[in-house]
């Protein structure tokens with residue numbers, strides 16, 4: 074097993090560990106993880122945007138129905 078030393082407390086740490094089991098210091102940079110996090114956050118934003126678009130579409134449908142009802146009411150009133 075490959076080992077290295079924790080930069081903070083000098084505990085011998087398994088090279089595959091990301092964090093020191095003794096003091097919790099980060100042993101390795103983890104760009105892959107932050108990339109994964111970025112992408113899942115982006116996915117979250119996309120879902121939120123899609124949710125807002127769906128809501129807007131639903132509102133537009135109701136608005137169109139209201140406009141139709143208003144037009145019909147105007148026709149009746151102007152008769």
Ligand SMILES: [Zn+2]
Pocket residue numbers: 079080081082083084093094095096097098
């Ligand atoms: Zn440590």
